Amino acid sequence: MRYKLLVTGPALTAEATAIAARRGAALIANAHHASPQELAEIAAREQPDGIIVRQGKIDDQVIGASAKLKAIAKHGVGYDNIDVDAADRRSIPVFVARGANSQSVAELAFALMFAVAREIPRLDARIKTGHWDKATTRGAQLFGRSLGVVGFGEIGRILVGLVQPLQMKVRIFDPYMPDDTEIAVAERVGSLDEILTASDVISLHCPLTPQTRNMIGRDQFARMRRDAILINTARGGLIDETALFDALRDGVIAGAGLDSFAEEPARPDLPLLTLPNVVVTPHAGASTQAARDAMGVLAVNHIMDVLEGKTLDRRAMVNKKQLDVA
Structure with a gap:
């Protein structure tokens, strides 16, 4: 595979996994609630090109751990657990799965x-x-x-x-x-x-x-x-x-x-x-099969569009005002 995508949480659905494989990306899943330090260690070791955020805090040390990191996508719409300023400093776009859940x-x-x-x-x-x-x-x-x-x-x-x-x-x-x-x-x-x-x-x-x-x-x-x-x-x-x-x-x-x-x-x-x-309920609003399928597919496609130099969905980009990536 040409690319690596770190998934901070359980593995993506079969549909999203298949899309990632078809577009040349291997998925690295980490199923438990990892600390930022643990995620930074994984990112430093694996050097992912993208991060799909399902759970955990993605802070400056996580974002800075991979020299290859080009995009971050939330498996959902709330992005308060992602340090967007840290991503901005490295010109890394952050996406949400707009409308999926x-x-x-x-x-x-x-x-x-x-x-x-x-x-x-x-x-x-x-x-x-x-x-x-x-x-x-x-x-x-x-x-x-x-x-x-x-x-x-x-x-x-x-x-x-x-x-x-x-x-x-x-x-x-x-x-x-x-x-x-x-x-x-x-x-x-x-x-x-x-x-x-x-x-x-x-x-x-x-x-x-x-x-x-x-x-x-x-x-x-x-x-x-x-x-x-x-x-x-x-x-x-x-x-x-x-x-x-x-x-x-x-x-x-x-x-x-x-x-x-x-x-x-x-x-x-x-x-x-x-x-x-x-x-x-355990933050399960998006925990339906339909929502998981849609969020995973959108997250994978957002990152792959960046890696492949394709047109980006600016509506789903959190930090579009700071980045000239249109």
Whole structure:
């Protein structure tokens, strides 16, 4: 094979692997959650031409370990675990699998809404331990309630479509959305506070940046409705987890559905995991076969296009403003 691609995590699907082979690339998989130092050692030893990021932190030492590195592609859309500045300094483009997992993530957000509102995991566990709580269960109905969507990219748009049969009143907050964006079935609001105070369900779909880190904290929970449900299928760092624990324990809000955590994998002793009104999944929004296939194929093709000197998909490039690679 002419090229090497380091995959930081489990092996890619058969389709993506076949495309890599057809385009002359050998894949080097590293299935466990490796530290940056471990990944840097692998990169120094293997000298990959590209890195496909499935898990782990890709920092300056990892990026600088291979003199042959020409491109980095995220097996997903969140890139806060990649040091983009370090890639910029070496003129290495960073890509995301734009749109590949949007449907799957939106569907999980939709599912978490029901799981929290109807206490599905708790009731399932109770039945399996010999209890029958029909008379005492008090689930919440979602029909006709209000939904606040923070971040109106592809995932947020799909979620808005999914809730239409529920006749929910939908409000959108996204300060980066162009003013002329058409939203036929939702109201655009001008502040996060308007979402917090007016929504029965709040779903986060924004990237983790210095501006959005801990954007939902103690002050924000105080503004939310006592029967509110918070859904996060984006990044764990968007929420102050200590404040969330207190809000859920003390009844400040009703429940939360979390697919991401500030530290991943989540620690078994994380206090949030002890609460009955929290439903959690292991950052599995994109963990469907359809999404894995699409993300792997896009990641491989993004890197191979760079290595083969082909036209690049600038829409999927994170650092296109810093690089003249069109």
